[in-house]
Amino acid sequence: MECVANGLTIAYRREGVGPPVVFLHGAAGDGRIWAPQFADLTDEFTVIAWDEPGAGGSSDLPHDFTLADIADVLAAMLDSLDLGPAHIAGNSWGGTVLLEFYRRHPDRVATLIMIDTYAGWKGSLPADEVRARVAGARMMLSVRDEAVDPTVSGLFASDPPKEVARLLATITADVRPDTLRRELAIMAEADLSDLLPRITVPTLLIWGRNDLRSPLTVAHRFHEVIPDSTLVVIDDAGHLSHLERPEQVNHAVRQFCHAHPPSGSV
Secondary structure, rough: OOEEEOOOEEEEEEEEEOOEEEEEEEOOOOOHHHHHHHHHOOOOOOOEOOOOOOOOOOOOOOOOOOOOHHHHHHHHHHOOOOOOOOOOOEEEEHHHHHHHHHHOHHHHHHEEEEEOOOOOHHHHHHHHHHHHHHHHHHHHHHOOOOOOOOOOOOOOOOOOHHHHHHHHHHHHHHOOOOHHHHHOOOOOOOOOOOHHHHHOOOOOEEEEOOOOOHHHHHHHHHHHHHHHEEEEEEEEOOOOOOHOOHHHHHHHHHHHHHHOOHHHHH
16 A cells, blocks of 8 residues: 655555554564564554655655654654554664654654664664764675675574564565665664653553663663553564564553553544
8 A cells, every 4th residue: 555645655554453553664674574463463453564765665765854754754644544543663763763753743642662662872872882883884885785684683582583584685675775874874863862751651662682782771761761651571582572572572562552542442
């Protein structure tokens, strides 16, 4: 499916009937990365996953786009779907987009679900770690074939299942390097930590215990400062816990969404 949002063509997948749960993918990803959630949650929820601008089947990311622009495109897309307040979930970079979306469009959010994410790199990681990640990203993107390694350290607690590795290889083969450069530049400078204590909707934090990209210290900080937050730690999972341990993640999402239905839902 696709729609036009703020002048851009946005591809998305929508399945199921029930309260809406919207999933936002990480950098070097697209909506296909939520396949295990579509496979399990559509029996009770309307599950939606977009390809953000510059990813998957969506229009290229305009070169001057900011984090706020991306959040506004998401708002326009959801308006076109006439969903009302929704559960909004994001992994990694997608969680940073989620926070900016909440900052700018809180009336569209029933709950927040943050999965192994950041309040921007600057807002969650030590300065030396941010510098190291920026340097690493530049080196990766300078490689001639501009390939992205889907098994980068910290994404998984152990070797990913073959079907997950195949899915990631397919997705990363379609990554647009210009999009990834822009996402990483935005992430390196983003600091949304000031927003965390001002979140007023129920918030679910799902973290892989073995996440090396966004370590548990980030999750505990989020849990400490977000007033109405619940932390679920997934054993034997890394940064992509929703792929590595989908049963546990989906169970946590299902329970949380049942406990906090959007206004007007039965």
